[in-house]
Amino acid sequence: MSTVDGSSAPHSPAESSLATSIFSAKSPADSDGHAARAAKWRFATQVVAVDGSDNAHGASSVPIFQTATFKGMDGQYDYTRSGNPTRGGLESHLARIYSAHQAFALSTGMTCLDVILRLVKPGETVLAGDDLYGGTNRLLTYAKSHGGVDVRHADTTDVAALLPHLGEGNKVKMVLLESPTNPLLKVADIAEISAAVKKAAPDAIVVVDNTMLSPYLQRPLELGADIVYDSATKYLSGHHDVMAGIIATGNPQASKDIAWLINAMGSGLAPFDSFLLLRGVKTLALRMDKQQANAQIVANYLDALGFKVHYPGLKSHPKRDVHFKQASGAGAVLSVLTDDTQLSERVVSAARLWGVSVSFGAVNSLISMPCLMSHASIPAHIRAERGLREDLIRLCVGIEDPRDLLDDLEHALIASGAIVPNVDPTLLSSDKLAEVFRENPSQWGIERARYFRRPNVEALIDGVSRGLALDGVKTIDSDIVVSAPGKVILFGEHAVVHGVTAIATSLNLRCYGVLAPRTDGKVAITAPDLEAEHVWDISSLPWDLVPPREGSAADEKLDPVLLVALEKLVAEDKPTKTGASASIAFLYLFMAIARESTEAPATTLTVSANLPIGAGLGSSAAFSTCVASALLIAHERVHVPDAGSIDPSHVDDVDSWAFLAEKVLHGNPSGIDNAVAVRGGAVAFTRAIEGKEGGMDSIRGFDSIRLLLTNTRVPRDTKSLVAGVAAKRAAEPHVVDPVLGQIQDISDEARGLLDGSTKTSRNGFVSRLETLMRDNHGHLRTLGVSHPSLEAVVAATAAAPFNLTTKLTGAGGGGCAVTLVPDTFDDANLDQLLANLRGLGAEPYLTTLGGPGLGVHTRTPSDLSSTLVAAGPAGLASWADSLNAQWVHS
Numbered sequence: 045m046s047t048v049d050g051s052s053a054p055h056s057p058a059e060s061s062l063a064t065s066i067f068s069a070k071s072p073a074d075s076d077g078h079a080a081r082a083a084k085w086r087f088a089t090q091v092v093a094v095d096g097s098d099n100a101h102g103a104s105s106v107p108i109f110q111t112a113t114f115k116g117m118d119g120q121y122d123y124t125r126s127g128n129p130t131r132g133g134l135e136s137h138l139a140r141i142y143s144a145h146q147a148f149a150l151s152t153g154m155t156c157l158d159v160i161l162r163l164v165k166p167g168e169t170v171l172a173g174d175d176l177y178g179g180t181n182r183l184l185t186y187a188k189s190h191g192g193v194d195v196r197h198a199d200t201t202d203v204a205a206l207l208p209h210l211g212e213g214n215k216v217k218m219v220l221l222e223s224p225t226n227p228l229l230k231v232a233d234i235a236e237i238s239a240a241v242k243k244a245a246p247d248a249i250v251v252v253d254n255t256m257l258s259p260y261l262q263r264p265l266e267l268g269a270d271i272v273y274d275s276a277t278k279y280l281s282g283h284h285d286v287m288a289g290i291i292a293t294g295n296p297q298a299s300k301d302i303a304w305l306i307n308a309m310g311s312g313l314a315p316f317d318s319f320l321l322l323r324g325v326k327t328l329a330l331r332m333d334k335q336q337a338n339a340q341i342v343a344n345y346l347d348a349l350g351f352k353v354h355y356p357g358l359k360s361h362p363k364r365d366v367h368f369k370q371a372s373g374a375g376a377v378l379s380v381l382t383d384d385t386q387l388s389e390r391v392v393s394a395a396r397l398w399g400v401s402v403s404f405g406a407v408n409s410l411i412s413m414p415c416l417m418s419h420a421s422i423p424a425h426i427r428a429e430r431g432l433r434e435d436l437i438r439l440c441v442g443i444e445d446p447r448d449l450l451d452d453l454e455h456a457l458i459a460s461g462a463i464v465p466n467v468d469p470t471l472l473s474s475d476k477l478a479e480v481f482r483e484n485p486s487q488w489g490i491e492r493a494r495y496f497r498r499p500n501v502e503a504l505i506d507g508v509s510r511g512l513a514l515d516g517v518k519t520i521d522s523d524i525v526v527s528a529p530g531k532v533i534l535f536g537e538h539a540v541v542h543g544v545t546a547i548a549t550s551l552n553l554r555c556y557g558v559l560a561p562r563t564d565g566k567v568a569i570t571a572p573d574l575e576a577e578h579v580w581d582i583s584s585l586p587w588d589l590v591p592p593r594e595g596s597a598a599d600e601k602l603d604p605v606l607l608v609a610l611e612k613l614v615a616e617d618k619p620t621k622t623g624a625s626a627s628i629a630f631l632y633l634f635m636a637i638a639r640e641s642t643e644a645p646a647t648t649l650t651v652s653a654n655l656p657i658g659a660g661l662g663s664s665a666a667f668s669t670c671v672a673s674a675l676l677i678a679h680e681r682v683h684v685p686d687a688g689s690i691d692p693s694h695v696d697d698v699d700s701w702a703f704l705a706e707k708v709l710h711g712n713p714s715g716i717d718n719a720v721a722v723r724g725g726a727v728a729f730t731r732a733i734e735g736k737e738g739g740m741d742s743i744r745g746f747d748s749i750r751l752l753l754t755n756t757r758v759p760r761d762t763k764s765l766v767a768g769v770a771a772k773r774a775a776e777p778h779v780v781d782p783v784l785g786q787i788q789d790i791s792d793e794a795r796g797l798l799d800g801s802t803k804t805s806r807n808g809f810v811s812r813l814e815t816l817m818r819d820n821h822g823h824l825r826t827l828g829v830s831h832p833s834l835e836a837v838v839a840a841t842a843a844a845p846f847n848l849t850t851k852l853t854g855a856g857g858g859g860c861a862v863t864l865v866p867d868t869f870d871d872a873n874l875d876q877l878l879a880n881l882r883g884l885g886a887e888p889y890l891t892t893l894g895g896p897g898l899g900v901h902t903r904t905p906s907d908l909s910s911t912l913v914a915a916g917p918a919g920l921a922s923w924a925d926s927l928n929a930q931w932v933h934s
C-alpha cells in the first residue's frame with residue numbers, strides 16, 4: 045500500500061496484468077480463453093473496451109470517485125494524490141492502448157514533461173529536437189537556467205546529427221523527440237534513434253512526445269522508446285473540454301521512477317477529468333480516421349494550389365517512408381507557407397468555420413499562426429534559425445464535412461488574395477466535381493484546387509517594395525491634356541449593335557482630361573462632374589490578373605476575371621454608380637496598357653465635360669477616348685506631333701483602347717460612339733458582325749443643318765437598354781429583324797442625302813431627312829427604347845405652330861431627343877418652343893454638328909488639373925481656348 049507521504053511507489057490497478065484483467069469480473073477463471081483473444085483485439089476495439097471490473101454495482105462506465113480520501117488502513121486507496129479508482133481505471137485502460145508497462149494520467153501535457161525532466165540531474169544533458177512545441181522549449185530553457193541541466197538541440201530527422209552528442213564524455217541522460225514535429229511535421233526515425241542511443245549512451249532514456257499522432261497511429265514504446273507522453277487535451281480527449289497529460293512507460297524502472305514523482309509532486313489527474321478523458325478516448329480511432337481523411341483532402345488541395353505544405357501524407361514529404369514505417373497514418377495536423385506573413389494573417393483572420401485557436405486534436409477544425417500563438421514563446425531569432433517561418437499557418441483538421449472545410453478555407457484564401465480564380469476551359473463541371481467527391485474525396489481536393497491559382501507573389505512583393513521605395517516610382521514628366529467630343533446618332537442607334545449601319549456626327553460639346561504626375565506611387569481619378577475622387581496604391585492593384593497581350597492595339601474582349609477584381613476593389617471605396625463605372629474603366633485601361641506594375645505611371649486623371657452625362661450624347665465615349673489617349677501618351681505609345689495631325693495608326697490604337705473602356709461601361713457597344721469621339725466629323729459606321737464585314741466611312745462636306753438637342757433629364761442606362769433590345773430580338777426575331785432591315789434602308793438613304801450622292805433640292809433634302817427621322821423614331825419605339833419623356837418632346841415639337849420632327853438619339857429610355865430645325869423656321873417660334881420644352885422639365889439647346897475628334901494639347905504647362913476643375917463644365921470651352929490653341933487633332 046502507498047503511504048500519504050508518497051515514500052514508496054503507489055500500487056495501482058494499472059500494475060496488474062492487462063490481459064488477465066479484461067472482463068475478469070465476468071470470467072475470473074478465463075475458462076474459455078477469452079482474455080487471450082481479447083489481448084489480440086485491434087486498436088479500435090481495444091480503445092472502446094474499457095475494463096469495468098472495478099466497481100461494486102456493475103456500472104458500465106467507470107464511476108467518478110470524487111473523493112480526496114479513502115477510509116481504513118488496508119484498502120487499495122487511501123488518498124487521491126497517490127491513487128484514485130477513476131484515475132486508476134483510466135490509467136489501466138491507457139496502458140493497454142499504449143502497449144505500455146504502465147500509464148499515468150496527469151493534469152496537462154506540460155506537467156508530464158515537467159515530471160519526466162526531473163529524471164535529469166544538474167550537469168546532465170538533455171538532447172532535444174530543433175522543432176519543438178513552444179511550451180516544451182520554454183520548460184527546457186527553465187531546466188537549463190534553474191536546474192543546471194545542459195540542454196542541446198539537434199536535427200532529429202538525421203540520426204547522424206545526434207551521434208556527436210552521444211559519445212563518451214557527453215552526459216546525455218535524455219533524448220527528447222517529437223515525430224512528426226509540431227508545426228513543421230519533420231519526421232524522426234524513432235527506432236533508429238532509440239537503437240543508436242542505446243548503443244552510444246546506454247544510460248540515456250529516449251522520450252517521445254507523441255501528441256501529434258496519439259497511440260492510435262504511433263506507439264513509440266513498440267519502437268524502442270523508454271517513455272512516451274501525450275498532451276491528452278488533444279486527440280485522446282478529442283473535444284477540448286478537458287486538460288490532461290499521459291505518461292506511458294516502457295519498463296519497470298521508468299514506471300517506478302515516474303510513479304514516485306507523480307505521487308510526490310501531486311500532479312495526478314483529478315477524478316472528474318479522468319472520467320472525461322476516459323469517455324473521450326473511446327472514440328479516438330473513429331475521430332482520428334475521419335480527421336486524418338479530411339486532413340489529406342486539405343493537404344492535397346493546398347498542395348495542388350502550389351503552396352508549400354508540410355504533411356507526411358503528401359508524396360512530397362521528404363521522410364514519408366520513415367513516417368509510414370513507424371506510424372499507421374499521417375495524422376490530422378498540417379502546416380502551409382504562403383510566403384507572406386501579412387497574407388497568412390489575412391487568411392487566418394478570414395476563416396470562419398476554422399476556429400482561430402491554439403491547441404489541436406479536437407473534433408473541430410482549427411487554424412493558427414504558430415509564430416504568433418503556440419510557438420510565440422520561442423524567441424524570433426531562434427525560430428528563424430530553426431526554419432520556423434513567420435508566414436507558417438497550421439491547420440488542425442476536425443471531423444466536419446470536408447466540403448464545408450474547403451468552402452471556408454477557399455473563401456479565406458480568396459478574400460485574403462492568396463488565390464485567384466483560374467480561367468481554364470478544361471475545368472470539371474460542378475456535377476462532375478460532385479461525382480469525383482463521391483468516388484474519391486482525396487482526388488476531389490486536387491480537382492477543386494484547379495479552379496484557382498496563386499497570384500504571382502513575387503510580382504506582388506516586388507510591387508509592394510517599389511511602392512515603398514517611392515524615389516524609384518515611374519511617373520510622367522508633365523501634364524498630358526486631352527479632349528474628345530460627344531456625338532449625336534442621327535440614324536441607326538441600337539440597330540448598329542446588330543450589324544446595321546448607323547450615321548453619327550460629333551458634337552461641339554466635349555470631355556476634357558488632364559493626366560498629372562504623382563510622386564507617391566499611387567494612381568487616382570478625379571471626376572468633379574460625378575463627384576468622384578478615388579486613389580489607389582499602384583502596388584495594391586491585382587497585377588497578376590492582367591491578361592498577356594501582344595502589339596499596341598487593345599484586346600477585343602474584356603478579361604472577366606480582371607474586371608470582377610476591379611469591381612470589387614473599386615466597391616471598397618463605396619463610390620456612386622457612375623463614379624464606380626468611370627473608376628473601373630480607368631483602372632482597367634491603366635493596368636491593361638501598363639501590363640506590369642513596374643510600367644505603370646503614378647498619375648492622377650482629372651476629367652470634366654460640358655456634355656450631359658448619360659443622356660445619349662456619347663459622354664462615355666468622349667471620356668473613354670480621353671482615358672485611352674492620355675494613358676497611351678504617358679506610355680509614349682502615342683506620339684504627339686508639334687503641329688499637323690496625329691498619326692492615323694496611333695488614332696486607330698486610341699480607338700481600340702477607347703472601345704475597350706466602352707465595353708467596361710456598356711457591356712456590348714457597337715463601337716460607333718468611340719469611332720466618332722476619336723475621329724470627329726460624321727461617319728457611317730457598320731459593325732463587323734456574324735461574318736459580315738464592318739466598315740467606317742467618313743461623310744465629308746455634308747450640308748449643315750440646324751439641330752435642337754433636348755435632354756429629357758431622365759437618366760437611363762445604355763448597358764441595360766442595349767441588352768433589352770438583344771433580349772427582344774432573341775424572343776421575337778419576327779418583329780425585330782424586319783425593323784432592323786428597315787433601319788438599314790433608312791441609314792442607306794440618309795447617307796446618300798448627307799454625302800451629296802443623292803441629288804436633291806435643299807428643301808427636298810430637309811424634308812426627306814425629316815421623314816427618315818420620323819420613321820426611325822417609330823422603329824425605335826417598336827424596339828421598346830422610347831420613353832414617355834421622349835414622347836412628350838416628340839409631341840411638343842410636333843404641335844402647331846412648330847410642326848417639327850423629333851427622334852430619340854442614342855440609347856433612349858430617357859436621355860436626349862434630336863429635332864431637325866428647317867432653315868426657314870421662325871426665330872420667335874423657336875424661342876417659344878424652347879420655353880415649352882423647359883416647361884416640360886427638359887433642357888434644350890441648339891447645336892452645330894461636326895467638329896474635331898481627339899485633341900491633344902502640346903507643350904503643356906504643369907498644374908492644369910485644378911484649373912480644369914475650377915473652370916467647371918460651363919467654362920471648359922474657354923478654358924481649352926485659353927491654352928493658346930496649341931491643340932493637335934486626329
Ligand SMILES: Nc1ncnc2c1ncn2[C@@H]1O[C@H](COP(=O)(O)OP(=O)(O)O)[C@@H](O)[C@H]1O
Nearest residue numbers: 571622625626653658659660662663664667762
Ligand atoms: N465627365 C465625365 N467624368 C467622368 N466619367 C464620365 C464623364 N462622362 C461620362 N463618364 C463615364 O461614362 C458613363 C456614362 O455613360 P452612358 O450612361 O452611356 O452615357 P452617355 O450616353 O452619355 O455615353 C458615366 O457613368 C461615367 O462612367
Ligand SMILES: C[C@@](O)(CCOP(=O)(O)O)CC(=O)O
Nearest residue numbers: 538660662713714762854855
Ligand atoms: C444605343 C447605342 O446604339 C448607342 C449608344 O448610346 P448612348 O450614347 O450611350 O446613349 C449603343 C451602341 O451603339 O453601342
